[in-house]
Amino acid sequence: MASQETAGHKYVYDFAEGNKELKDLLGGKGANLAEMTNLGLPVPPGFTITTEACQAYLATGAEPAGLGEQIASHLAALEAGMGKRLGDPHDPLLVSVRSGAKFSMPGMMETVLNVGLNDESVHGLARQASGINSGGGTNSASGTDSADAAGADRFAWDSYRRLIQMFGKTVCNVPGEEFEHALDAAKRAKGTANDLDLDGTDLRALVEAYKKIFAKHTGRDFPQEPREQLDLAIRAVFESWNAERAVLYRRQERIPADLGTAVNVVAMVFGNLGPDSGTGVAFTRDPASGAQGIYGDYLANAQGEDVVAGIRNTVPLQELEQLDKRSYDELLGIMARLEEHYLDLCDIEFTIERGKLWMLQTRVGKRTAAAAFVIAGQLVDEGLIDLDEALHRVNGAQLAQLMFPRFKLDHEFQPVAKGIGASPGAAFGKVVFTSARAVELAAEGEQVILVRRETNPDDLNGMIAAQGILTSRGGKTSHAAVVARGMGKTCVSGADELDIDVPGRMFTVAGQIVREGDTVSIDGTTGKVYLGEVPVMPSEVVQYFEGNLDPAETDDVLVKAVHRIMGHADAKRRLAVRTNADTGTDAARARRFGAEGIGLCRTEHMFLGDRRELVERLILARTEEERETALAALLPLQRADFVEIFREMDGLPVTVRLIDPPLHEFLPPLEQLAVNVAVAQERGEDVAKEEALLAAVRRMHESNPMLGLRGVRLGLVIPGLFAMQVRAIVEAAVECAQQGGTPKPEIMVPLVGAVQELETVRAEAEKIIAEVTRGCGVEVLIGTMIEVPRAALTAGQIAEAAQFFSFGTNDLTQMGWGFSRDDVEGAFFWRYLELGIFGISPFESIDRDGVGRLVRIAAEEGRAARPELKLGVCGEHGGDPESVHFFHEVGLDYVSCSPFRVPVARLEAGRAAIETAGSDSR
Ligand code: PEP
Ligand code: MG
Numbered sequence: 001m002a003s004q005e006t007a008g009h010k011y012v013y014d015f016a017e018g019n020k021e022l023k024d025l026l027g028g029k030g031a032n033l034a035e036m037t038n039l040g041l042p043v044p045p046g047f048t049i050t051t052e053a054c055q056a057y058l059a060t061g062a063e064p065a066g067l068g069e070q071i072a073s074h075l076a077a078l079e080a081g082m083g084k085r086l087g088d089p090h091d092p093l094l095v096s097v098r099s100g101a102k103f104s105m106p107g108m109m110e111t112v113l114n115v116g117l118n119d120e121s122v123h124g125l126a127r128q129a130s131g132i133n134s135g136g137g138t139n140s141a142s143g144t145d146s147a148d149a150a151g152a153d154r155f156a157w158d159s160y161r162r163l164i165q166m167f168g169k170t171v172c173n174v175p176g177e178e179f180e181h182a183l184d185a186a187k188r189a190k191g192t193a194n195d196l197d198l199d200g201t202d203l204r205a206l207v208e209a210y211k212k213i214f215a216k217h218t219g220r221d222f223p224q225e226p227r228e229q230l231d232l233a234i235r236a237v238f239e240s241w242n243a244e245r246a247v248l249y250r251r252q253e254r255i256p257a258d259l260g261t262a263v264n265v266v267a268m269v270f271g272n273l274g275p276d277s278g279t280g281v282a283f284t285r286d287p288a289s290g291a292q293g294i295y296g297d298y299l300a301n302a303q304g305e306d307v308v309a310g311i312r313n314t315v316p317l318q319e320l321e322q323l324d325k326r327s328y329d330e331l332l333g334i335m336a337r338l339e340e341h342y343l344d345l346c347d348i349e350f351t352i353e354r355g356k357l358w359m360l361q362t363r364v365g366k367r368t369a370a371a372a373f374v375i376a377g378q379l380v381d382e383g384l385i386d387l388d389e390a391l392h393r394v395n396g397a398q399l400a401q402l403m404f405p406r407f408k409l410d411h412e413f414q415p416v417a418k419g420i421g422a423s424p425g426a427a428f429g430k431v432v433f434t435s436a437r438a439v440e441l442a443a444e445g446e447q448v449i450l451v452r453r454e455t456n457p458d459d460l461n462g463m464i465a466a467q468g469i470l471t472s473r474g475g476k477t478s479h480a481a482v483v484a485r486g487m488g489k490t491c492v493s494g495a496d497e498l499d500i501d502v503p504g505r506m507f508t509v510a511g512q513i514v515r516e517g518d519t520v521s522i523d524g525t526t527g528k529v530y531l532g533e534v535p536v537m538p539s540e541v542v543q544y545f546e547g548n549l550d551p552a553e554t555d556d557v558l559v560k561a562v563h564r565i566m567g568h569a570d571a572k573r574r575l576a577v578r579t580n581a582d583t584g585t586d587a588a589r590a591r592r593f594g595a596e597g598i599g600l601c602r603t604e605h606m607f608l609g610d611r612r613e614l615v616e617r618l619i620l621a622r623t624e625e626e627r628e629t630a631l632a633a634l635l636p637l638q639r640a641d642f643v644e645i646f647r648e649m650d651g652l653p654v655t656v657r658l659i660d661p662p663l664h665e666f667l668p669p670l671e672q673l674a675v676n677v678a679v680a681q682e683r684g685e686d687v688a689k690e691e692a693l694l695a696a697v698r699r700m701h702e703s704n705p706m707l708g709l710r711g712v713r714l715g716l717v718i719p720g721l722f723a724m725q726v727r728a729i730v731e732a733a734v735e736c737a738q739q740g741g742t743p744k745p746e747i748m749v750p751l752v753g754a755v756q757e758l759e760t761v762r763a764e765a766e767k768i769i770a771e772v773t774r775g776c777g778v779e780v781l782i783g784t785m786i787e788v789p790r791a792a793l794t795a796g797q798i799a800e801a802a803q804f805f806s807f808g809t810n811d812l813t814q815m816g817w818g819f820s821r822d823d824v825e826g827a828f829f830w831r832y833l834e835l836g837i838f839g840i841s842p843f844e845s846i847d848r849d850g851v852g853r854l855v856r857i858a859a860e861e862g863r864a865a866r867p868e869l870k871l872g873v874c875g876e877h878g879g880d881p882e883s884v885h886f887f888h889e890v891g892l893d894y895v896s897c898s899p900f901r902v903p904v905a906r907l908e909a910g911r912a913a914i915e916t917a918g919s920d921s922r
Helices: 023-038 051-060 067-082 121-129 149-172 176-190 200-218 226-240 244-253 304-309 317-323 325-342 369-381 387-392 396-403 435-443 457-465 479-487 540-545 557-572 584-592 609-620 624-648 670-682 688-700 712-717 721-738 755-773 789-793 795-799 809-817 824-834 851-865 881-890 899-915
Strands: 012-014 046-049 095-101 111-115 261-267 278-285 292-300 346-353 356-364 420-423 426-432 448-452 468-471 490-493 499-501 506-509 512-515 519-523 528-531 576-580 598-602 653-657 744-749 781-786 804-807 870-873 894-897
Touching (some): 012 023, 012 067, 023 046, 023 051, 023 261, 023 356, 046 067, 067 226, 121 149, 149 200, 278 325, 278 369, 292 317, 325 346, 369 387, 369 396, 396 540, 396 557, 396 899, 420 479, 468 519, 490 519, 557 899, 576 899, 584 624, 584 899, 598 894, 609 688, 624 721, 653 781, 721 744, 789 809, 789 851, 795 851
Parallel strands (some): 468 490, 576 598, 576 894, 744 781
Antiparallel strands (some): 278 346, 420 490, 426 519
């Protein structure tokens, strides 16, 4: 900072000195005004005060040395160019003082217009407006006949009152409503509701009233000295960087807090000088659909703020052709020029002052997800950009948006509650409160929404049967959210306005009672909940990925664009993309979506439903014989599961993880069992089995089950369990191979923290593999998850016993941070996000500095010990766009994610490859 404060540092740039690459220094608006100036487009003259000046001001509370002088000399140049002096009583130059940060923060910071007006120059402005002084400057281009003296007088006093109002509010914190009240009072006195009915005399009186309000709140008169007005306005724009709403916006949009804003000082041009003046916005293509054409709005005889205030209705931009053909044609020419120059959709703000067109702003315009793909594709067709650039301009979040069905919300549907959009999509159905009922109704062909306080593994069947899941508790990594995302099923979690009464089969929301069987609609993107059935439209992009829409045949421009860009991403990416799938159906869908194998097949889901009883028998076994019988009963069922999956993924690697969760998760909850036993005893019934179960549940109870007897520890403690699973996997592979398939099984051991654990499991597994394969050509890899911090830190040792690592970043995040993934999001993440401790949940996007460092260390040390070690990730982060870039950088071989996120991961892996300089080919 010190060097910037030396008098020699350049803090002010004339528009002619900048260009569009200087956004860091000049902000987006300043850089683009400079670019347009240098293109020779009609930009009102002006200069930009840099973000560095703002940073220095915010750090010290004072303008950096030299800034005042630099402003003076640029102002002098501006005055010379315009042939007017700022605030000259006879022929004033007026300027606007506008904020403009590197990233657009619409409406978050301040702007002051008409700086330079005072009790004297207001008369000079009236003379200018009536044409008396129209020798040069901004209003020289057209005739001087359009404003009569009364109109000019009105215009000048209206401009002055706008200055006092904006300056008072923005620079001196005068409560805005006081000005509004005075304006309303003036209109009431005149018997009108329309600002335009106030004449010069009314507005002059209003200026007096405004000045009194100003003096009352600030203890001083409204500053008459133009340069003082300018300096105070610049200072206010600097300070607006730290206004509460700006701080909040930055946090939400993840814009760094230390960038600061630039300030643009621009000669005023007026769109409110009569019917031959006006203001408008324009887009070079439709920002909603991407379609080519002229899109925009125009408002005659108005300033930009009138458009925002919505006082009068704008007309479609095309109507400008009738109103002012010359300006319209010029604008169209400029729009074409800007697109050619920026090679992208531009949005534009312009003003026409008495028939003379002025460009006030342009930037590469925001657009919907669909428009992003369509426009990128069009620009490639037009030869303006190449496919790398097209890929760079779209992202996974946009693709994800396009993959979910949407509500058609053009009706008068109002949400009754808002939770967390936990798994996107739009679903409606009859409310049910238990999984059993969900399954029952679904079997009868009904669409249902499963409503729970929170879900648990027991709800799996209900979740599968339901169209969507709605919970009143839990965040984005709650069981409901994670499982629903995995299934691609719509879920709203944490809708805490819902008061759910499960036994009563009803919930109350917004004073209404919703009973089982009533219909609700849930939007998993916005988290909104509606009563009744909101119509849903399917996603054409999913139809395409499913193979139901041929991009060569369809007229759908979006599908064509997605197809083309995905193809390029696949050609460029180094990371392979696998899927997390536990069923043949999921595996098949993921394959259609482009998955190149399974990175995580969780086997615990295979122990639920009607197999639960067999698991109970295993847990309760008192003799070796009983245990072996239970395992023997499970073996063929498991084998059949794996055969189905290997078939769907034939020729591609399938990583099967041995059972991970604590076994008591497969038994009924302790409280429920205790009650059942007590009630049955009371009735004198035979409770021997329930008592045995209860005793087992008590025995296995853990205070911290996630840190308890699970993962590899189970395999080492429960004899035969892992062996049964290994046998089932290998037998399934052999069966597939014998039928002509090419199964590629990979056995993965969960929760390893020490190489000895892995070595023990591996020794047993290798024996089974040798025995079952008997040289039939099926190769089985053995590897481990890296999901315990100790495993990451001893990866060099563990790699000696592992053919692959798969990072379980869910557990690694849980254990790295030391917080429970099932509990914390609802409990305190909101506060952490508010305080900026993290910008996004580390369960959603990888924490690069902490958990990411563990991944990096393990990848490096693992590869150093075993260069051919295969590295992948199968935690939720494998489908998160930001995290995919990180895994690319760290050098993993693949990411694995839920089937619906496979296309997103493919796209982002492609983007990561083109964005990382020097990335090599796969
Ligand atoms: C993980 O921990 O990242 C993982 C994939 O395993 P699970 O979520 O099943 O614990
Ligand atoms: Mg895990």
